[in-house]
Amino acid sequence: MLFKVRRCLISPAIFTSRLLFKEKWRNIGVASKKGDVFHCSTSSADGPLVGVRVLDLSRILAGPYCTMILGDLGADIIKVEKPGKGCDSRSWGPPFCGTESAYFLCVNRNKKSVAVNIKTPEGSSIIKQLSKLSDILIENYLPGQLDKMGLGYDHLRVDSPHLIYCSLTGYGQSGPYVKRSGYDIIAAGLGGLMHITGPPDGEPCKVGVAMTDLATGLYAYGSILAAYIHRQKTGRGQHIQCNLLSTQVASLVNIASNYLNADMDAKRYGTAHESIVPYQAFKTSDGYLIVGAGNRKHFEIIAKLLGISSLSKDPRYLDNQKRVANREPLLKMMSDIFLTKTTKQWMKIFDGSGIPYGPINNMKETFSDPQVIHNGMIQEMQHPTAGTIRVPGPAVKFTGSPTVFPTPPPTLGQHTDCVLHDLLGYSHAQVDELRQRGIVQ
CATH class of the missing domain: 3.40.50.10540 (Crotonobetainyl-coa:carnitine coa-transferase; domain 1)
Structure with a gap:
């Protein structure tokens, strides 16, 4: 009806x-x-x-x-x-x-x-x-x-x-x-x-x-x-x-809310975060590794993996609010440690830790990443004048109504x-x- x-x-x-x-x-x-x-x-x-x-x-x-x-x-x-x-x-x-x-x-x-x-x-x-x-x-x-x-x-x-x-x-x-x-x-x-x-x-x-x-x-x-x-x-x-x-x-989401509700203007932080510490890219001996601690447990694990477990009990870093207030000495210490190993070495150390982490990839590394390949993010088509072309594929998958078989961009x-x-x-x-x-x- x-x-x-x-x-x-x-x-x-x-x-x-x-x-x-x-x-x-x-x-x-x-x-x-x-x-x-x-x-x-x-x-x-x-x-x-x-x-x-x-x-x-x-x-x-x-x-x-x-x-x-x-x-x-x-x-x-x-x-x-x-x-x-x-x-x-x-x-x-x-x-x-x-x-x-x-x-x-x-x-x-x-x-x-x-x-x-x-x-x-x-x-x-x-x-x-x-x-x-x-x-x-x-x-x-x-x-x-x-x-x-x-x-x-x-x-x-x-x-x-x-x-x-x-x-x-x-x-x-x-x-x-x-x-x-x-x-x-x-x-x-x-x-x-x-x-x-x-x-x-x-x-x-x-x-x-x-x-x-x-x-x-x-x-x-x-x-x-x-x-x-x-x-x-x-x-x-x-x-x-x-x-x-x-x-x-x-x-602008949280940046807008900070200003509209707390009259706090924003500034540039590079890869770092205004309200979460640590949450940024750290330079390694041959590249970069991004690491984030969204809660106290995450920070305890990061400190342990870096060999500085005592930091998680330091009064300056007991919670995120304190880590934000004391970001400079903490990030300096962490940066020095990350420089001692390659990105690949750190990736192995963080593997299975439950911590959000990952490298900064160039395009070759991005499109050869095993998860990107597994997700089917490279779509290949035969173009009538350009021959074989490849583009990023659809980001969303449906179980009951799949995306269509692609046709190439038209001339x-x-x-x-x-x-x-x-x-x-x-x-x-x-x-x-x-x-x-x-x-x-």
Whole structure:
């Protein structure tokens, strides 16, 4: 009965979209050319989001990262790109794999590329048609830009009330910074992350990867799934608004709480922790080892393994609060001891101790680590122009609904013909005419 009630709440537009999806275009795989006709092969994907279509108008990292995760779970991702250029990240290199940048390859698997000039009336019309047959649209244009093309949320929801429309911006849909371009490093600086990243006596540093972008993509991913569940209950889509600055401020967590509740500003600690001691990387004779003591028992074990058991009974270090207050002499003593052995030797000493510990790996060491290999974190695919490529695989495993068998990141406009022909019903002559006019590629 509950299923029947929920089914009655689904709008006609959603039902039509589902019917078209299942009967006409279950899941485009790889476009292959036979003569002058492109055909889209089907996939036997069995992920939890099979049957969900995503229209991806996002570029660079935050949006593509979000849609890649949705694609890993079986969603159909139609990536809309600019003819002749494509996503900006296609040119971000070196390194390149053939003609494709390694940067673009990292976040665009399981997608179909449609190259459309959305600034033209014909291109805008294509997006509107695809919106009617999609469950989700995600974009990261400056606020107001898509409205000028008739592709803003208020425009599309008229004919597509079921559409979940997710906007990713730098600072939000309104406010004093609304017209500023949003980039990870700017939001990381403005949002406080760079102030707390780097050595204590050095300059502020950016994180090695664009964590603000990635966190925003994850916020968007979770919010989209929540909106999808909401639509199952109500039959209505909605506008989701994510932005880099808000993501970064929300991600300050304990550092923000220290300031907001105790008026304590943060400072840089390198690899160390402001509120836990010891909890940092220590230099060994040939590298680094990260060690943490989250409680008194951990510290007692560390002191024993370092051959200084008496420290655990020292009044200066009896609990974490005292260790934080007396961090300098304690960390100096520990640092001197760690320098006496190699990282590998210390790893053997700490093995089985129950203490959180680990090395600082370079990329070769990371991707040859036995646990990384065991977790299946290297995903290999055959790209149509770059040959064999490898990227980090999905981070989450499901027991009842596995992630899909991956398809390689698409070449620019690889699926334009099959999407327009098979999904929207354009004739090949119509597609050719649009291509000659530069509207599609």
